[in-house]
Amino acid sequence: MKKVLLVLTAATMFAACNDSKKEETKAAETPAATAAEASKPDVKMPYVSSYSNSFELGNPAYAAMIEQGSWKDWETGNLDNMKSWMADTIIAFHADNVMTRGADSMMARWKRGRAEYSKVIDSVHAALATYSTDRKQNWVMVWAKEINTNLKGKTDTVELMETWRINKDGKADMLLQYDRATRKK
Numbered sequence: 001m002k003k004v005l006l007v008l009t010a011a012t013m014f015a016a017c018n019d020s021k022k023e024e025t026k027a028a029e030t031p032a033a034t035a036a037e038a039s040k041p042d043v044k045m046p047y048v049s050s051y052s053n054s055f056e057l058g059n060p061a062y063a064a065m066i067e068q069g070s071w072k073d074w075e076t077g078n079l080d081n082m083k084s085w086m087a088d089t090i091i092a093f094h095a096d097n098v099m100t101r102g103a104d105s106m107m108a109r110w111k112r113g114r115a116e117y118s119k120v121i122d123s124v125h126a127a128l129a130t131y132s133t134d135r136k137q138n139w140v141m142v143w144a145k146e147i148n149t150n151l152k153g154k155t156d157t158v159e160l161m162e163t164w165r166i167n168k169d170g171k172a173d174m175l176l177q178y179d180r181a182t183r184k185k
Contacts, residue, residue, distance in 0.1 A: 051132070051135070052132045052133075052134050052135050054132060054133045054134040054135075055130045055131065055132055055133070056130070056131050056133055057128075057129065057130065057131070058128075058129035058130045058131035058138050058139065058140070059129050059131070059138060060129050061129075062129045062138055062140050062164075062166050062170070063127040063128065063129040063140050063142075064127075065085050065140075065170075065172075066085075066127065066140045066142060066162075066164050066172065067124055067127050067142065068081075068085075069081060069082060069084075069085040069086070069172070070142070070162060070164070070172075070175075071122045071124055071142070071144060072122070074110065074114060074120065074122065075120045075121065075122040077114055077120075079107060079110050079111050079114060082103065082106070082107045082110065083103055083107070085171055085172060086103045086106065086107075086171055086172050086173075087103065087167055087169065087171040087172060087173035088102065088103045089101075089102065089103075089173055090102065090103055090106055090172060090173050090174065090175065091173070091174050091175075092106055092174070092175035092177070093175065093176050093177065094109075094175075094177050095160065095177045095178055095179040116150060116151065117148045117149060117150055117151070118149050118150065118151050118153075119148070119149040120146060120147070120148050120149075121146070121147040122144060122145070122146050122147075123144060123145050123146075124142060124143070124144045125143045125144055125145065126141075126142070126143045127140065127141070127142045127143075128140070128141045128142075137165060137166075138165070138166035139163060139164065139165055139166065140162075140163070140164040140166060140172075141161070141162070141163050141164075142160075142161070142162045142163075142164070143159075143160075143161050144159070144160050144161075144162075145157065145158070145159050145160070146158050146160060158179050158180065159179065159180040160177065160178070160179045160180075161177070161178045161179075162175060162176070162177050162178075163175070163176040163177075164176075
């Protein structure tokens with residue numbers, strides 16, 4: 001009788017532990033985004049955005065791609081990698097109000113620009129990958145500082161903000177670039 005009671009007690013405890021683990025597993029499978037969505041306040045924006053008000057965090061691999069291609073490769077002068085992450089049809093609106101169309105034109109412009117500096121030190125303050133849920137487009141925003149030393153040894157510092165659109169093939173197809181006017185003439 002004691003053996004039967006012991007077996008029944010062990011089976012009951014095992015079943016109870018199993019149910020607890022199932023609940024823990026079920027809770028772990030519930031996406032954090034669902035909980036975050038439920039706790040988000042409903043905020044009315046003062047303006048209706050012309051592009052979108054519906055964004056979520058995007059693929060961080062896109063942010064890494066832009067940091068490497070637009071920042072690290074620029075800093076080191078390794079611009080031959082541009083074709084690997086940039087769409088052939090890219091359009092870029094640079095901070096100096098010059099628009100560039102096509103990967104070859106952009107690559108040529110960046111190579112000419114980089115050749116004007118003997119040294120570049122970049123530091124990225126933030127890089128954020130986002131996804132517009134209503135437009136179904138990926139974007140990467142980068143806020144950074146650049147310290148350039150020209151060929152005559154003059155150093156200049158500029159703060160930059162870049163917004164990159166990433167196409168369905170995972171390549172950058174648009175650049176919107178802005179800088180803070182800290183350059184000395």
